[in-house]
Amino acid sequence: MTQILLIAWREYKQYVFSRGFLIFLVMLPVSLVAFSAAMGLVERNKPTRVFVVYDVTGEYIDDIDQAIERRHLFYSLAAWDTYLSLSATPESLADGLIEYPFAPDAVNDARAEAFLAAGGFDAAKAAAGPHLRPGVPAYEAPRQQFERIDAPLEAGTSLEEAEAILRPYLLDETRVEMPDGSTAPLFAAILIPADFGAGEDAAAAQYWSRNLTDNALESVVGDALDRAVKRQAVADFGLSQEALDKVDAVEAPLLSYRPDRAPDEAELGLEDRIETALPAALTYMLVVIIFGVGNLLLTNTIEERSNKIVEILLSSVTAGQLMTGKLIGIAAVGLTMPAMFLVGGLAGSATLATDENVLSLAIGSLFSSPLLLIYLFYFFCAYAIFAMIFLAIGAVSNSLQDAQSYMGPVMILVFAPMPFMVMVFQNPNGFVASVLTWIPVYTPYAVMMRAAADPPFWEIAGATLLMLVFAIFLMRIMGRIFRNAILQSSPPKAREVWRLARKEKP
Known part of the structure; x- marks a missing residue:
């Protein structure tokens, strides 16, 4: 366990304490302020x-x-x-x-x-x-x-x-x-x-x-x-x-109400609108972060493999420990990004004049509902699925050019449901939403998008169980590919990858 944590700390420190990541943390609030100032400047100078x-x-x-x-x-x-x-x-x-x-x-x-x-x-x-x-x-x-x-x-x-x-x-x-x-x-x-x-x-x-x-x-x-x-x-x-x-x-007064609330609490306000929109924002963040940290795993694995660093690492740890440490370390990097956004949002909401601003209401809704816990659970599920795919691709590639032949199908797999997410948001308990929920690779995104719409519990529980079984199966297959291919001097051909997936490394 110590070796795994050391590998995880190495991966985390390599990115979070890097000059580029620190610059990103500084540039994020600066860029937000600059963007707001630029928008105001553009508006003032609009012809x-x-x-x-x-x-x-x-x-x-x-x-x-x-x-x-x-x-x-x-x-x-x-x-x-x-x-x-x-x-x-x-x-x-x-x-x-x-x-x-x-x-x-x-x-x-x-x-x-x-x-x-x-x-x-x-x-x-x-x-x-x-x-x-x-x-x-x-x-x-x-x-x-x-x-x-x-x-x-x-x-x-x-x-x-x-x-x-x-x-x-x-x-x-x-x-x-x-x-x-x-x-x-x-x-x-x-x-x-x-x-x-x-x-x-x-x-x-x-x-x-x-x-x-x-x-x-x-x-x-x-x-x-x-x-x-x-x-x-x-x-x-x-x-x-x-x-x-x-x-x-004359304007007709029209108020919106929810039938699943008590009469004195049924009227909808800005906070309710924000709470409804939050799952869509979190789903988008989930897709971006999963794809971002997956790329980190891919490039890091290819670099260590091509530079023979992996051989040095495997002289002290097993391939399984190296793989697990990488997964934990990069997952921590993926959680650091939204954590920084959350801290920045808390700081920003504290500086605004009232507690009724959009940012304060969004953060309040996030902490007063189970959305944050749902996000964390499905983040790890989606991360386990796609991170293992990226790790396996990195293990069978000596360069980014080698990885491109595998990345095309993965990119299609990651972004294929995006055009349908609008349908899921508008009709969270409709046919499209149900279909995407039961496809294991898309279950995290579909469930996140439906989180505020009270979907049927049996459907979410069944789809989540199917996703967990699929994730465990995928981790076993991709883990075998990683362990069997990580030390090969030349990348295996496509037809040899299935043989690696079936072979259990002693």
């Missing part, structure tokens, strides 16, 4: 999309402008809520010292109207100022993403003529002149014909843009025109614009 509207009817430009302003106000409110969550003192948010509508809340029309009626962002800054943490920067509203300018067209221009005139601008062959005298590329043009409206025979509005990836403006314009057409239809029924606005602002 303003300049567009024109040529409305032959003259009725819809104000609707589009209002929709643009409404979108920007909603976006600014969401940014304000994020700013307060990170910058306000925890007790001020917990005790409700910042009152509605300035405190973080749902972003909707009712709150937006209340926010503007209360004085807008200037009043919000004044109300929140005494409750901010010392030294936090002042709030800066996001930049307006869209700006409409007058179309370089004369009145009475037909839509066909407008299209021909605007085409060079849309292709960036000519730039439009901005109100301040500068020039800018034209991002999009909206052309509204004279017979545009709600009737079946009405002509469609046209959205012209060369950029097919950023459809935010197209969506805003479409919503604005939908609202305008509905207003016209409501007016035909004799209702006023004020009545339409009031009706449009």
